[in-house]
Amino acid sequence: MNKKKLAQFRSQLESIRSELLGGFEKSNQNVKESEIGQIADISDDAARSYSRQLEGELGEQGWQKLKQVDTAIEKIGEGEYGVCAQCESAIPEARLQVVPYTEFCTQCLSEMEKNPKATSIIDEDPFEEN
Ligand SMILES: [Zn+2]
Numbered sequence: 001m002n003k004k005k006l007a008q009f010r011s012q013l014e015s016i017r018s019e020l021l022g023g024f025e026k027s028n029q030n031v032k033e034s035e036i037g038q039i040a041d042i043s044d045d046a047a048r049s050y051s052r053q054l055e056g057e058l059g060e061q062g063w064q065k066l067k068q069v070d071t072a073i074e075k076i077g078e079g080e081y082g083v084c085a086q087c088e089s090a091i092p093e094a095r096l097q098v099v100p101y102t103e104f105c106t107q108c109l110s111e112m113e114k115n116p117k118a119t120s121i122i123d124e125d126p127f128e129e130n
Contacts (some may be wrong), residue, residue: 001082001093010076012100017069020062021054068101084108 055063075081082091084105091105104112 005093006076006081009081009096009100010073013069013073013076016101017066017073020058020066020069065101068103071103072101086112 054066058066072081075083082093082096083089084091085103086108087105089105091102095102095106102109
């Protein structure tokens with residue numbers, strides 16, 4: 001994939017990301033401002049509770065989407081964008097244009113839909129408690 005296209009996908013991903021986060025930041029501004037006096041420095045606990053709060057606010061779907069968007073942006077930085085995380089073949093650009101944060105090619109995705117347990121490999125949340 002050429003640099004121009006990568007840059008396009010990147011800006012697409014970044015606007016999806018700020019859309020997701022934008023709503024959250026707005027609705028939580030009052031809470032955060034009142035907490036600043038109490039939390040002197042951002043500890044791991046604070047980051048964790050922020051993350052959990054964000055997860056609650058976005059809902060399961062929005063949270064998953066945010067994680068996928070983050071992963072995709074990381075992959076662009078690593079030069080691995082557009083490669084299926086499962087079979088390592090190239091994801092068709094037409095698909096990336098529809099879902100720029102997709103991690104899998106259409107073939108792997110349809111196999112996962114048939115067999116939902118296989119998706120557990122992508123469900124690694126360090127903040128998960130249960
Ligand atoms: Zn694949």
